[in-house]
Amino acid sequence: MAETPVGSEHVLTDDPAGTGGPGDGQEGVEGQGDDHGQELDADALRDELKAARAEAARYRVKARETAEALKTAKTPEEFQAVADKVTELETHLHRERLARKYNLPDGLAARISGTDEDARDADAKALAEMFHGKAGGVGRGGLDPSAKPMSTDPAELAASIPRGRR
Template sequence: MADTATPNPTDSPAEHVPSDDGQEVQQAERQDDGQELDADALRAELKVARDQAARYRVKARETTEALKTAKTPEEYQAVADRAAELETELQRERLARKYSLPDALAERISGTDDHAREADAKTLAELFHSRTGGMGRGGLDPSVTPAPSDPGELAASIPRARR
């Protein structure tokens, strides 16, 4: 051990070493004659070591808690898929209300994006609202009495006003 350099008494009695939190910690050196550090220096080193150990324990505890609550990619994807499904269902309901469609037709609205679903809802609304009631297909109303074809009857049906 003759090749290691021994510190000179003119050197500084303490060495500055940065700690994890950015503060400088003084580490006492051993004296030239191989004597142990004094009690105050040992206490200071012990305090620094305990502070570092406490920080590491807190970090380990926080990491353990974070890992316990962490979701796997599969769980995250399942939640994201469910959210997308609920958004699509909500948009179908809104489109059905907007175009006055019954619930049975609201479920049939399809499309890959918002614009496609809206176009499909418009088409369904046109088909649903264009259907006729129970009136027949000729456009004639059966409750109306037909106009007479005889000119005499037609002239008699014209009201005459007295002046």
């Protein structure tokens, strides 16, 4: 089957050369000379070839870009390891920030636990209450109420001084 142009359409015929011989049903078509039809057909083919080459070039560029992307791609296991490390570092940073917020020492910052930020915040608050809690006068800068008061009598103070032999 050959393709011969009729007006702006291409018509398939049984003539392999596309010469439009007698009995092909195209005798009455005007504006179709053998030379003129061949030139339009060649121009159309050139345009199609040009478009096909441009499309092939686009596909080659995409293939190169994809190959480059695949070279730098990581395996799912490597990606998961990096994601786990990021989660661990974010959790550690959040613990440090909570320790600074509630004035906790570094040793207690590592003990802050929880699966999400709210749970860790509640745990840090509880640790801060235990660490900074109101535990009476001992260790808070006052006198120890359990200590026995000293006498102010000079005779008793003199008797409490040990005397050694000389």
